[in-house]
Amino acid sequence: MIQKFSRFVNTGSGLEKTLRLIQCVSQVVAALTESSALAVQLTTVKLQLALTRRYFRFFGFIDSFQRVSALLGGDGFSSVTGLIDLAKWTCFGLYFVLEDLTILHAMGVYAVPWNDRVMDQANTFWLYALSFSVVGSIWALLFSSPKQPAKVTKNEKAQEKVAPVHTTAASTLMKRVVVDGCDLLIPLELLAWWPTGDVVIGSTMMLSTLLTAQDIWTKLA
Template sequence: MVAHLNRFLHSGAGLEKTLRLIQSLAQIAVVFSVGSTAVRFTTAKLQLALTRRFFRFFGFIESFQRVSGLLSKDGMSSVPGWLDLAKWTCFGLYFLLEDLTILHAMDVYLVPWEQRVMKEANTFWFYALSFSLAGSVYALLFSSSVESASKAKDQKTKKNGTKAEKEKVETVTNEKADAPKTAALVRQIVVDGCDLFLPATLLGWMPTGDLVIGLTMVLSTVLTGREIWKRV
């Protein structure tokens, strides 16, 4: 257990999720605190948010690399392909615009255009999460139905009793194999739905407050952190 925790905290993704969890708990604590205690929790929340920005500073490289890979594929005519392209393009622009204001956030080089740039960055973040959510919902609804229809059609074409029985066994096996994929899609839908609250609140589109933001951050962080924990 301790060795596993050590591997988790020494991985970049695991450490970032740990800091995000602490930040979300500090955000919740602000709601139930007053006076100097609330100021301390607010400061901790802001400093943790700034620290986490360094973990995603070069995130635009991976995002645009994914965009390049999608553009070179033949499957760009599909709806999932276009949703992925839009998602990673928006993520790349979000990371890039956010990076432009890092010196301002560190109080190293203050610029008058920081708020305008961050507003555009958060807008692209909202769009990226929306496209990710749409892609997961599409895959959950339509991919599963297409696969089920294909399996049913193949099953009907089997006329020999032995083959039909074999196909039935294979269908049950395939359904069991598809269960983790379905669970992953549902989990991603929940994570994206929770994360959408943050840019929507920052943009003033949905002023939910610190408590809702903190609770949704805790849920999405625990779900994503759990998957990282399994991998390390």
């Protein structure tokens, strides 16, 4: 267990999820303890970890726009799923770019007067990206069907093998809906479109972090 945890935190994604979990726990405890000295300390922890995690996704726009490029060169406009993915990754890419523009301000290196406006736009694109992701997952759950071999109806054993694959895919999609649905509350809170408070935000962050960390954990040998 200790060796596996060591491998987990030594991966970029595993370390980021670990820091995110500490951040959301700190946020919840700080909100519950309110104006105590502990709350002030934990709020500092939360803010510092939030900044640290920005470094992990600094180049996230590269992967996002590569996905956009692949979709444009493939079936991006030929299917509903392609259109949703195209919109999702475009919004994610714009979110990463706009957030990166304010990194020096967040580090306290170079303050800019337009930080709040740019971050509002970044969080708006993040909200759109997560919304498209939820819609895409629900669409896939409702309208996608597993690809079965031609002789599956004549072979019961083949049917038994196909069903678990489809079940696993559906489970993955449902988990993605839950994760993105939880994370949707963060930009809604930041934009003040639907304020829910630190306890709710921290708790839903904790849930989405544990679910995504579980996927990373299970992939480790």
